[in-house]
């Protein structure tokens with residue numbers, strides 16, 4: 094069994110808990126708290142209140158959620174949570190739950206609000222709203238509404254349809270808003286959240302990614318001791334930062350292993366050798382495992398099956414590398430370092446009551462018989478935080494600002510069976526797209542741009558006066574903050590035209606290039 098990763102940074106005295114009621118935005122709330130330089134963690138609403146309080150939280154935030162507070166079986170909270178003297182901030186469902194638990198009224202009175210909504214702040218001098226305008230735009234998404242605040246609470250804001258859109262009991266340090274301050278469209282959302290944290294809860298904004306480095310280096314030393322570790326290094330940001338952290342902690346006890354599984358993009362292997370080793374001086378072992386992966390993937394079209402196979406083969410290669418390293422004198426090689434991030438965990442269903450969307454090879458795709466103990470120093474962090482840690486560790490921009498590339502690589506960007514010929518074709522198309530996007534100076538504007546081969550689709554084209562029956566290539570440029578949600582990037586037509594012309598001219602068997610104009614949700618970023 095993989096051992097549990099080291100606990101979150103030891104900031105027990107300064108943690109803010111985000112209680113997740115099945116919200117779409119619990120992660121976003123946690124991010125926003127951290128943007129306010131306060132450490133936060135998400136916990137499921139099923140966690141007993143005593144357990145939450147045992148974590149010594151400085152404050153607690155209650156997220157939104159799909160249920161109705163008055164429905165049978167709806168998630169609830171022990172009243173003790175509100176009586177422990179810990180400041181609490183409820184948002185949407187959390188707000189409604191605070192209201193009903195403390196004796197207010199919430200019902201479905203037809204007062205629905207979805208999307209951007211004007212809010213009128215009716216109480217100046219409120220802890221949450223001080224310094225924000227009397228009229229502001231907020232993001233609503235609710236069908237139930239609070240019609241009477243609990244005793245002792247002051248109503249601080251309203252909208253055209255709901256009389257109680259925010260309330261507070263400053264003496265008891267309890268606050269709530271019907272809207273979603275964590276969403277960008279709530280114009281003063283971050284300010285309101287910060288008012289809760291700094292003024293309501295009295296927390297100092299001291300959490301930085303610098304703390305993460307110190308804490309993780311100490312935690313890694315304690316975990317690994319004098320044994321040896323290997324780190325799966327992909328050339329991507331996450332594993333580069335994880336490796337640099339572990340390297341800082343245990344130096345030469347670490348060997349990085351780059352797996353060339355034949356599903357990488359053009360030039361990737363060379364780049365890892367050049368950029369990473371030059372920047373960190375880490376020991377690097379490159380394993381050519383193309384045949385092993387392609388054999389295992391032969392005949393497989395189902396995306397989840399591909400992911401499981403790739404996850405398994407990765408571990409088998411790491412085990413092989415472990416045996417080779419053991420040939421050199423030294424202690425046991427017991428640990429596997431991975432650059433797993435918080436969103437990988439959440440999307441693989443490893444979060445708090447969230448659905449399994451897809452099995453990330455490094456989380457849900459791991460085989461059950463893995464014998465390594467995992468070291469995952471970034472498991473609690475979001476991508477932008479990882480980039481900051483990387484910068485602070487002195488990694489070069491070429492690594493820190495790289496766009497993400499999934500571990501299963503082009504294997505999941507071929508819709509259909511993966512073969513060497515198809516991979517070569519996709520590698521060419523991908524290289525052209527990347528070259529042109531870079532030439533147009535767009536790398537920083539887009540989060541990433543998967544290039545996808547629809548291997549099972551063919552269509553008729555005409556090239557050189559003759560009929561072709563080729564495959565389409567899909568371009569999927571997206572903008573995003575953390576890959577949990579994304580929008581399609583509005584790329585200049587000239588750049589798109591250039592990419593399309595070059596791909597159809599230069600890549601055999603491709604006679605069409607199409608652009609994906611779907612946001613996430615409903616689409617995901619990758620096609621598979």
Ligand SMILES: Nc1ncnc2c1ncn2[C@@H]1O[C@H](COP(=O)(O)OP(=O)(O)OP(=O)(O)O)[C@@H](O)[C@H]1O
Pocket residue numbers: 324325326327328329330331332333335350351352353354430431432433437455495496497498499500501
């Ligand atoms: N080709 C590879 N060789 C070795 N390890 C890999 C490889 N691809 C992925 N991994 C491991 O799986 C982890 C997750 O992959 P993932 O793509 O999420 O992260 P990354 O490549 O480090 O960063 P990014 O998300 O920016 O691409 C990596 O951090 C790394 O430990």
Ligand SMILES: O=c1[nH]c(=O)c2[nH+]cn([C@@H]3O[C@H](COP(=O)(O)O)[C@@H](O)[C@H]3O)c2[nH]1
Pocket residue numbers: 400440451452453454455497498499500501541576577613616617618619620
């Ligand atoms: O290392 C990874 N292993 C995986 O199995 C995996 N699947 C998706 N991704 C990347 O995750 C982000 C979200 O992707 P989706 O919207 O397609 O779920 C995007 O950045 C994807 O590229 C992966 N990264």
Ligand SMILES: NC(=O)CC[C@H](N)C(=O)O
Pocket residue numbers: 156157158159160161162184185186187234235236237238
């Ligand atoms: N977004 C939410 O938290 C919604 C809360 C509740 N389900 C409602 O519709 O009012």
Ligand SMILES: [Mg+2]
Pocket residue numbers: 327329330497498499500
């Ligand atoms: Mg990657």
